[in-house]
Amino acid sequence: MFSGIASSYDLNNRLHSLGRDQAWRRAAVRLAEVRPADRVLDVACGTGDLTEAFASAGPAEVVGLDFAEPMLEIARGKTSRRERPDGVPTPRYVGGDATALPFEDDAFDIVSIAFGIRNVTDPAQAVREFRRVTSPGGRLVVLEFSQPRNPILRGLSRFYTNRVMPLTATWLARDRTGAYRYLPKSVDTFLSREAMTGMMEAAGYGEVRQKAMSCGVCVAYVAGV
Secondary structure (H helix, E strand, O other): OOOOOHHHHHHHHHHHOOOOHHHHHHHHHHHHOOOOOOEEEEEOOOOOHHHHHHHHOOOOEEEEEEOOHHHHHHHHHHHHHOOOOOOOOOOEEEEOEOOEOOOOOOOEEEEEEEOOHHHOOOHHHHHHHHHHHEEEEEEEEEEEEOOOOOHHHHHHHHHHHHHHHHHHHHHHHOOOOOHHHHHHHHHHHOOOHHHHHHHHHHOOOOOEEEEEEHHHOEEEEEEEO
16 A cells, blocks of 8 residues: 555645644654664654754764655655765665564664554554564654644644545545545544553553643653663
8 A cells, every 4th residue: 555655655744744744753863862873763754854863963974764665765865865974874675574573682873764654554562562672771762643732733634634535535546445434434533642652551661751742643652761
């Protein structure tokens, strides 16, 4: 499904987030408090926007992982065209499954996933894998869509994501997979904020902080080891 929408993925993200998706990613990088010696893993990296945002923060290493090879091809193309000042690493992209990461224990100081955890077949197993590869003193940052707490805003958000976005996004992508009918439903049926926090804590992460953005449409979850 994601392979089928890869070519229009960035355009749809910009358009249907009203340009906010990149700001959410930059906020995630700030919340991760990147240090020069950090090793970063961006899971479900898609076309590499968050991966590149982490690279721009100047860590020692950045790896992007995704299940869909067409997404990775676009990410690698972005990387090859970008000029990098000193201290900004070139991301490395690999194919892989979030529930069975191809890395050793404690391999990364920062693990991130943006708008991907709800699309994993077993989110709890994925978070346990994140914990396994997070080094002592490391951090997990999860960006995910949510429902605004305010009932009026929640109603407006649902109308937009369930009625407007599926039509316009499907038309732009020329999509026949049903991706943009599935994605809004996945937001409605995914874990609550409290359940998401509990899942991270159950995997072995410490106190989980939440930062709601854009009236609660997007939430960043940050936890340490």
